[in-house]
Amino acid sequence: MATFVYKGVDAGGQVVTGTIEAVDRKVAIADLAQRGRFVSELVEGRAEGGFFTSSRSEQGRLPHKYGGIRSKELLAMLGQLATAMKAGLPIVNALEIIKSQQKKESMYKLLEELVASVTSGDSLSDAMENHPELFDRLTISMVRVGETGGILEQTLEELVKLKHREEKVKSNLLNAAAYPVFVLAVGVISMVIILVWVLPKIITTIGMSPAMLPLPTRMLMGLSHFLVGWGWACLVGIVIAVMVFNKWKQTPEGRFGWDGFMLRLPLFGPVVKTLAVGRFARTLGALSKSGVTILEALRVVRDTLGNEVLGRQIDQVSGQVKTGHSLAEPLEESGMFPALLVQIVAMGEQTGRLDELLLSAADTFDEAADTTMNRFLALFPAILILMLAVAIFFIIVATLLPIIGMDLSVL
Numbered sequence: 001m002a003t004f005v006y007k008g009v010d011a012g013g014q015v016v017t018g019t020i021e022a023v024d025r026k027v028a029i030a031d032l033a034q035r036g037r038f039v040s041e042l043v044e045g046r047a048e049g050g051f052f053t054s055s056r057s058e059q060g061r062l063p064h065k066y067g068g069i070r071s072k073e074l075l076a077m078l079g080q081l082a083t084a085m086k087a088g089l090p091i092v093n094a095l096e097i098i099k100s101q102q103k104k105e106s107m108y109k110l111l112e113e114l115v116a117s118v119t120s121g122d123s124l125s126d127a128m129e130n131h132p133e134l135f136d137r138l139t140i141s142m143v144r145v146g147e148t149g150g151i152l153e154q155t156l157e158e159l160v161k162l163k164h165r166e167e168k169v170k171s172n173l174l175n176a177a178a179y180p181v182f183v184l185a186v187g188v189i190s191m192v193i194i195l196v197w198v199l200p201k202i203i204t205t206i207g208m209s210p211a212m213l214p215l216p217t218r219m220l221m222g223l224s225h226f227l228v229g230w231g232w233a234c235l236v237g238i239v240i241a242v243m244v245f246n247k248w249k250q251t252p253e254g255r256f257g258w259d260g261f262m263l264r265l266p267l268f269g270p271v272v273k274t275l276a277v278g279r280f281a282r283t284l285g286a287l288s289k290s291g292v293t294i295l296e297a298l299r300v301v302r303d304t305l306g307n308e309v310l311g312r313q314i315d316q317v318s319g320q321v322k323t324g325h326s327l328a329e330p331l332e333e334s335g336m337f338p339a340l341l342v343q344i345v346a347m348g349e350q351t352g353r354l355d356e357l358l359l360s361a362a363d364t365f366d367e368a369a370d371t372t373m374n375r376f377l378a379l380f381p382a383i384l385i386l387m388l389a390v391a392i393f394f395i396i397v398a399t400l401l402p403i404i405g406m407d408l409s410v411l
Contacts, residue, residue: 004028006042025123029148043126069106071170074134075163077107082156091152092118110134123147138162138283141300145290158286165282165366169275169373176377180384187388194395195224196231206402216398252308259308267376274372276305277341278365280314285358295322310336327354341365 004025007017016037022028025042077098084094092115099111110131117127125144128135139159146155199220203213210218227234248254263269283304287297295318302314313334320330328346331337344361348354 004042006032006037008032008037025148068104069110069134071163072167073104073107075160075167077111078139078156078163079160082153082160085153085156091124124152137303138300141292141296142287142290145287145292149291151290155290158290162282162286166279169369172373172377176373180381183381183385183388187392191391191395192227194399195220196227199224199395199399200228202399203402208402214398214401216394217402220395220398256308256312259310263307263309267379271369271373271376272307273310273336274365274369276307276310277338278362278369279304279306280310280337281341281344281358281365282362285355285362288355289359294327313337 003019003021005017005019006028020028020031022031028042080098080101081091081094084097085091089097095111095115095118099108099115102108102111113130114124114127117130118124123144125140125147128140128143142155142159143152146152149155203217203221210221213221249258262272280301283301284297287300288294292300298314298318298321302311302318305311305314313336317327317330317334321327326346326349328342328349331345332339332342341361344357345354348357351357
């Protein structure tokens with residue numbers, strides 16, 4: 001018999017913790033379910049001072065830094081694992097085969113440690129939990145549900161579909177952002193070169209008194225002198241400001257404030273919100289289909305939205321669901337989710353087909369997200385180029401005005 005430390009919720013929605021003795025994890029989870037306790041965390045070991053400790057702690061649970069492992073490589077590994085298990089291969093054999101195909105040392109080492117953990121008696125979800133820097137909460141939760149219910153290959157397939165969608169969105173954003181960033185960088189560098197080197201030489205060649213220069217030219221000369229004399233201070237100030245901003249953004253209130261600001265942006269806000277709604281529908285549907293309880297599913301979904309404002313709304317929704325409310329009612333009261341999603345959730349709760357309806361609706365929301373994102377990515381570069389064109393036009397005009405003035409005075 002082994003001792004397991006658990007954390008979960010009871011039938012009344014209250015958080016409970018404790019220990020239980022059982023032959024293995026599945027028996028422990030089944031015994032707790034019969035007692036009306038639904039597990040969210042289960043660790044083999046004993047509780048000391050309110051913290052979970054286990055035999056794995058002797059091996060060290062500090063995350064190992066695997067340099068160079070990208071999310072696409074982890075997704076490929078999960079896809080190969082799902083295919084191998086669907087073909088009937090045992091999990092250890094599947095991991096061994098995937099490991100033998102790796103050419104990247106960091107991926108080989110990761111799979112080697114996963115194989116060692118699973119071979120020593122850990123579940124795959126426990127082995128993944130030892131590497132939180134690589135496997136997020138969604139991955140660990142879905143793998144754990146699949147192991148508990150004996151449907152690991154199905155949950156892995158659903159997980160791969162979710163991750164493929166996330167990678168597609170990320171890749172589209174990065175590809176679309178490359179052009180605007182390049183245009184902005186070239187524009188800023190060009191303006192700095194003109195202001196610091198080109199403009200002073202032109203004005204010196206003209207030989208006109210600064211007091212006689214046109215107002216736009218004097219403005220540019222003032223900016224040029226400032227950049228020449230204090231450009232280094234501006235650069236240092238920008239670096240410090242970015243560091244302070246990043247540190248502030250890492251705090252709970254800083255992240256909440258920044259995410260709220262992002263939602264209020266005229267063009268970018270709708271993109272963020274639409275993407276989050278699609279992610280909410282697809283993730284909640286996949287977790288419900290895999291057998292995750294609604295409260296645990298909401299906790300996982302909260303961490304996958306990527307926006308603290310929406311995440312806190314999910315916390316409030318989860319709190320009301322815990323007290324006996326339906327899911328649709330607090331979603332509607334929050335005012336942050338579209339009416340279509342609320343109606344689909346309400347229909348799913350009434351018919352008992354919440355997972356099916358959410359996964360079906362997720363395609364609709366994803367199409368809307370793609371449309372909104374493409375519209376933003378079409379408008380943003382145009383607006384950026386227009387702003388740069390206005391700035392460069394002003395610089396050209398301010399540079400030519402003294403020359404035109406000289407020609408007119410000669411005539």
